[in-house]
Amino acid sequence: MKMSIVEKILKLKKEKKAVILAHNYQRPEIQDIADYVGDSIELSRKAAEEKDAKIIVFSAVDFMAESAAILNPDKKVLLPTLGARCPMAQMLTVYEIKKWKAAYPLAPVVLYVNTLAEAKAYCDICCTSANAVEVVESLDSETVLFGPDSNLAEYVRRKTGKNIIPIPEKGFCPTHLLFQPEDAQILKRKNPDAVLMVHPECTAEMQEIADFIGSTSQMCRYARESNEKRFIVATEEGLIYRLRKENPEKEFIPAYEEAVCPNMKVNTLEKIYTALKEEENVVRVPEQIAKRAREALKRMFELK
Numbered sequence: 001m002k003m004s005i006v007e008k009i010l011k012l013k014k015e016k017k018a019v020i021l022a023h024n025y026q027r028p029e030i031q032d033i034a035d036y037v038g039d040s041i042e043l044s045r046k047a048a049e050e051k052d053a054k055i056i057v058f059s060a061v062d063f064m065a066e067s068a069a070i071l072n073p074d075k076k077v078l079l080p081t082l083g084a085r086c087p088m089a090q091m092l093t094v095y096e097i098k099k100w101k102a103a104y105p106l107a108p109v110v111l112y113v114n115t116l117a118e119a120k121a122y123c124d125i126c127c128t129s130a131n132a133v134e135v136v137e138s139l140d141s142e143t144v145l146f147g148p149d150s151n152l153a154e155y156v157r158r159k160t161g162k163n164i165i166p167i168p169e170k171g172f173c174p175t176h177l178l179f180q181p182e183d184a185q186i187l188k189r190k191n192p193d194a195v196l197m198v199h200p201e202c203t204a205e206m207q208e209i210a211d212f213i214g215s216t217s218q219m220c221r222y223a224r225e226s227n228e229k230r231f232i233v234a235t236e237e238g239l240i241y242r243l244r245k246e247n248p249e250k251e252f253i254p255a256y257e258e259a260v261c262p263n264m265k266v267n268t269l270e271k272i273y274t275a276l277k278e279e280e281n282v283v284r285v286p287e288q289i290a291k292r293a294r295e296a297l298k299r300m301f302e303l304k
């Protein structure tokens with residue numbers, strides 16, 4: 001009898017001692033077969049904890065798979081689609097970091113994990129949207145260089161009161177920029193009982209009208225634990241699938257249905273199958289870069 005693509009992946013996964021980690025924005029059918037679905041900090045942690053697996057298939061974008069490779073130099077980390085690149089991660093070059101460090105030699109550099117490995121090698125500590133405030137608060141400096149997301153930088157500035165200098169000045173996520181406060185206000189007026197959840201990669205104007213701001217998994221936790229029944233969700237549309245699956249009795253309204261990250265969506269079951277079968281698209285980070293980037297990631301994990 002002919003096996004389905006899901007059966008083929010699961011069989012191969014067992015034979016090769018592989019685990020599949022999928023970000024919250026992955027297609028529903030990928031979330032359904034993954035061993036673990038989460039936000040970027042949870043997935044990095046999972047990758048760091050993977051002791052028994054020989055292969056990690058990281059269904060997400062480049063920087064997340066790179067972090068897994070940095071944390072697991074002894075394992076094969078596969079990215080199902082080589083071209084799955086986060087445009088925001090590409091916005092911060094090493095040249096730019098050096099330029100800002102020269103201008104503010106005493107300021108620590110905090111980099112969002114949405115950066116390339118070579119950028120991470122030049123920072124003091126990494127952060128994700130789930131822990132950026134705690135990371136910056138842990139630093140013994142009032143001035144902090146923070147990149148590449150200027151919206152997350154602004155969120156951190158408001159929460160900590162510190163002098164947060166965004167590097168580059170206007171780094172952004174093209175998908176989260178699609179959320180407009182005017183549209184969200186209309187939805188709020190139509191659904192006065194709904195709670196507006198906003199990702200900190202959205203603009204400051206969106207953050208201002210939010211009832212809750214958090215990472216993708218923090219939104220999942222909030223929706224699960226809250227007594228509220230209806231939620232307007234301002235982040236990439238893939239999260240809606242997980243929210244509905246985990247909370248069938250609650251209602252989730254996308255703040256903008258077209259907010260799709262094309263880079264996250266290039267991964268498919270077929271590509272996962274081929275990558276695993278051929279053991280192709282291995283993510284490699286040169287050890288001299290990985291060593292320094294690993295330190296920055298580990299400092300973040302040590303915080304909590």
Ligand code: 13P
Nearest residue numbers: 039040041128129215216
């Ligand atoms: P999370 O860590 O909240 O999942 O965010 C990752 C990301 O790329 C958001 O665009």
Ligand code: SF4
Nearest residue numbers: 086087088173175261
């Ligand atoms: Fe990058 Fe934005 Fe896509 Fe997240 S949603 S991977 S930040 S482009």
